[in-house]
Amino acid sequence: MTETDSPIDHVARLIAQRRRETPHIPLEGMEILARARRLDRMSRIWIDAVFKKHKLEAGEFDVLASLQRSGPPYSLRPTELYRSLMITSGGLTDRINRLTRKELVRRSVGEIDARSLLVQLTPLGLQTIRAAFEDDMRAESELLGALNPEEQRALSALLAKLLLSLERRPEAPGYEEAQEAAPAS
């Protein structure tokens, strides 16, 4: 195997099969996007097990992690949340309702705009996401063990370059929001 040849993973077998059926169609798209999709789905098998240990669904974890990331007082507006999570506003309402029932978040009064209530972590929510996030990152690092640090850096840099180009497309939903949300860092 040379430096640029890919190992024979599941997607490589699918591509080889398809080349015989539709040899006239270039398959570069599959090489990357099908693998990104499969990497997400496969890694979820182990990551979901981590969430389960903390009695969380993946979608609930994402909301709690966003709130923790924002720092004290651990509160965000629903619109910020659903745009960042790439789900609809209706979907987020459901997640918040579930997390409220579990007493991991509450809707607190927003000072700025009376149309929206801030979503805020409860002390139990903060404690839960602290433990769950640390476990999650440990599991994720472990899943990436097949790549050395240099390969990991190369991979994340290529993914970031590709993602940035998609985020900058005029037709990309949420583009304006992503821009103005850019922190000084």
Added chain:
Amino acid sequence: MTETDSPIDHVARLIAQRRRETPHIPLEGMEILARARRLDRMSRIWIDAVFKKHKLEAGEFDVLASLQRSGPPYSLRPTELYRSLMITSGGLTDRINRLTRKELVRRSVGEIDARSLLVQLTPLGLQTIRAAFEDDMRAESELLGALNPEEQRALSALLAKLLLSLERRPEAPGYEEAQEAAPAS
């Protein structure tokens, strides 16, 4: 920006924010897995539009594409399909029912095992997936335009290496099946 620095995409901003909140937790996992997830979700925005043009849902497209890839007579057993697609058997039953209603597949008699009926493309199904698949690959190639051919090869090789390591984990569901399904190619 140096060779190994990542461009400041959305995930980079999330990571910078989080480093301030939980500086003690290594975040290498997010660098790659969060980006893979986001790449899948963002690219789907454009890809789903292609499917819609052919009046297909993403899940339906995947079934048709699997059948086409298998070559004449374009038929597979349901178990092969749901394992390859990483969905449950119940989920596949529904997809087949929907595709049957659209007259894109049919359940034909399997000669080997009377417990299962082969799922087979109809002529309309073959015609549909031929056009849809070509459009899909064109769209996917276009989405990857920000990376030059060399970068694309490097990215797919790294993804393949990582995926192969996940597929080889003893705990990976479907591992045995994936192995025996490996074609000579």
Added chain:
DNA sequence: TAAGATTGAGTCTTCAATCTTA
């Protein structure tokens, strides 16, 4: 008028139980 959030209907999925055949 527009923006933020919620609601209800419809869709696609998983999960567990079931039926049939090996």
Added chain:
DNA sequence: TAAGATTGAAGACTCAATCTTA
């Protein structure tokens, strides 16, 4: 007994319509 496929219930999401406030 086990494997393949289906069913029905429950879950989480999208979409479009609605309500409230800017």
